[in-house]
Amino acid sequence: MxxxxxxxxxxxxxxxxxxxxxxxxxxxxxxxxxxxxxxxPEQRGGTANCAVVVSDEPVGSPLVTRPSTAIVLxxxxxxxxxxxxxxxxxLIINSSLVVRASERKDIKVLEITATDIAxxxxxxxxxxxxxxxxxxxxxxxxxxxxxxxxxKKVLSTxxxxxxxxxxxxxxxxxxxxxxxxx
Amino acid sequence: xxxxxxxxNEVIAEAAVHAGCKYFxxxxxxxxxxxxxxxxxxxxxVGGLFLQAESEIAAINMVYGAAxxxxxxxxxxxxxxxxxxxxxxxxxxxxxxxxxxxNIVRGxxxxxxxxxxxxxxxxxxxxxxxxxxxxxxxxxxxxQEIVELTQEAFDIADRYRTPVILMGDGMLGQMMxxxxxxxxxxxxxxxKDWATTGTRGDGEPKIITSLELDAESLERRNCNxxxxxxxxxxxxxxxxxxFLDDADYIMVAFGTTARITMNAISKARQExxxxxxxxxxxxxxxxxxxFIETRDQVKAYISVEMSAGQMIEDVxxxxxxxxxxxxxxxxxxxxxxxxxxxxxxxMVARGVQV
Numbered sequence: 001m002x003x004x005x006x007x008x009x010x011x012x013x014x015x016x017x018x019x020x021x022x023x024x025x026x027x028x029x030x031x032x033x034x035x036x037x038x039x040x041p042e043q044r045g046g047t048a049n050c051a052v053v054v055s056d057e058p059v060g061s062p063l064v065t066r067p068s069t070a071i072v073l074x075x076x077x078x079x080x081x082x083x084x085x086x087x088x089x090x091l092i093i094n095s096s097l098v099v100r101a102s103e104r105k106d107i108k109v110l111e112i113t114a115t116d117i118a119x120x121x122x123x124x125x126x127x128x129x130x131x132x133x134x135x136x137x138x139x140x141x142x143x144x145x146x147x148x149x150x151x152k153k154v155l156s157t158x159x160x161x162x163x164x165x166x167x168x169x170x171x172x173x174x175x176x177x178x179x180x181x182x
Numbered sequence: 183x184x185x186x187x188x189x190x191n192e193v194i195a196e197a198a199v200h201a202g203c204k205y206f207x208x209x210x211x212x213x214x215x216x217x218x219x220x221x222x223x224x225x226x227x228v229g230g231l232f233l234q235a236e237s238e239i240a241a242i243n244m245v246y247g248a249a250x251x252x253x254x255x256x257x258x259x260x261x262x263x264x265x266x267x268x269x270x271x272x273x274x275x276x277x278x279x280x281x282x283x284x285n286i287v288r289g290x291x292x293x294x295x296x297x298x299x300x301x302x303x304x305x306x307x308x309x310x311x312x313x314x315x316x317x318x319x320x321x322x323x324x325x326q327e328i329v330e331l332t333q334e335a336f337d338i339a340d341r342y343r344t345p346v347i348l349m350g351d352g353m354l355g356q357m358m359x360x361x362x363x364x365x366x367x368x369x370x371x372x373x374k375d376w377a378t379t380g381t382r383g384d385g386e387p388k389i390i391t392s393l394e395l396d397a398e399s400l401e402r403r404n405c406n407x408x409x410x411x412x413x414x415x416x417x418x419x420x421x422x423x424x425f426l427d428d429a430d431y432i433m434v435a436f437g438t439t440a441r442i443t444m445n446a447i448s449k450a451r452q453e454x455x456x457x458x459x460x461x462x463x464x465x466x467x468x469x470x471x472x473f474i475e476t477r478d479q480v481k482a483y484i485s486v487e488m489s490a491g492q493m494i495e496d497v498x499x500x501x502x503x504x505x506x507x508x509x510x511x512x513x514x515x516x517x518x519x520x521x522x523x524x525x526x527x528x529m530v531a532r533g534v535q536v
Contacts (some may be wrong), residue, residue, distance in 0.1 A: 062438070063442055065521060
């Protein structure tokens with residue numbers, strides 16, 4: 001198993017922490033993991049992204065150029081990474097903010113209005129967790145339990161009250177995929 | 183302590199603390215600022231001292247002062263700031279003081295940018311400052327290897343009374359991987375009777391200086407330094423090799439570039455091209471042995487670097503005309519992709535096979 005993921009969006013959408021959660025959870029489950037952030041002179045409104053590798057073996061290159069999965073949270077990220085998803089790969093789109101649709105026939109595309117659904121849950125900032133929940137339901141890369149365990153590490157203690165809404169968002173995201181498959 | 187997920191820069195800092203480093207003098211610069219920030223928080227916890235200097239030049243001279251007292255001390259920077267430290271590093275060499283200096287390399291020359299690069303290879307392996315000298319240079323490829331090599335760097339520094347460079351690129355500094363900080367079972371003890379902590383009546387005054395106005399005396403000191411460098415070349419070469427047994431082609435790469443190259447090698451092997459890898463871990467002393475052992479059997483070597491071609495000169499010296507040496511590199515903060523490296527392998531393999 002070798003999953004090479006790129007997660008991209010505006011700074012502040014939680015793309016870095018999504019990647020860290022996957023890496024943490026993979027580590028908890030004894031997998032080889034790496035997390036590599038884009039760290040250019042990023043500016044407000046620009047895009048940020050991170051590359052996460054999860055493997056049964058120790059990770060070789062932490063650099064991902066042809067992702068098996070891309071999760072894109074805004075238009076510039078869609079433009080940049082949609083063409084790079086490898087054949088038979090997965091593209092997950094936050095269609096609340098991404099106005100374009102993928103015309104590729106050689107990949108699986110999943111559109112989720114994550115920002116809208118997050119607003120319905122009462123916290124627009126958990127859009128990332130809805131997408132993450134969907135991703136995990138589709139790929140079973142790591143268990144939701146491991147992600148929740150990782151949340152306790154990524155979030156400082158004074159933010160642990162947010163774990164519950166994050167759990168709800170993960171569950172919601174997973175349920176959307178379940179509906180789609182059935 | 184089990185595995186933890188940390189950033190490369192933080193791993194260097196924590197590994198230094200594990201190695202007994204309690205003193206850090208630095209100045210922040212991207213992409214290694216997390217190292218400085220970590221030390222600012224961590225060193226007071228272990229009874230050490232962190233000081234943010236007014237400049238890189240001040241920081242390296244503070245390192246000189248602390249090293250004179252025999253303590254384990256460190257500074258870190260990235261390329262432009264590392265250049266500023268060269269005068270002080272030359273003084274450390276001349277005064278035979280142990281210290282560890284970390285360079286998380288970014289794109290140059292000049293102010294360049296903050297993206298990953300390996301273009302300070304010449305600077306770290308061929309001296310860097312003024313005068314006749316070399317420095318041991320260690321280049322980890324993974325965060326777990328940082329843990330081991332940081333400890334090694336401090337040990338080599340004390341063993342030979344020399345500054346040691348720990349070199350990574352911006353990618354290594356910024357990425358996260360699981361690491362484990364094991365306690366070393368045996369630690370070498372170093373006698374530091376040269377430290378300027380007062381004689382307490384135990385002999386002549388102790389003097390640490392790189393100044394020697396008499397030419398013949400300075401030449402004698404230089405001869406002693408050269409003998410020390412020869413001992414380091416004899417004892418401190420580190421490298422790893424992969425798939426050399428049947429290799430027709432051998433890639434040469436260090437640090438994170440070696441990991442990207444390994445992915446390309448795996449793919450090329452699936453296509454039936456017999457390709458291996460030599461990964462220098464000590465950039466100086468450069469590992470000549472794996473080249474001498476293979477250079478009459480292989481069809482070509484390919485050096486892969488995040489530079490316009492610097493390590494390739496050492497590869498050529500080690501191969502010494504026995505086989506062709508090719509090159510693939512990207513510069514200015516562009517990281518070579520595994521696809522590009524794979525294409526290069528296939529191009530060379532097809533070209534030579536025909």
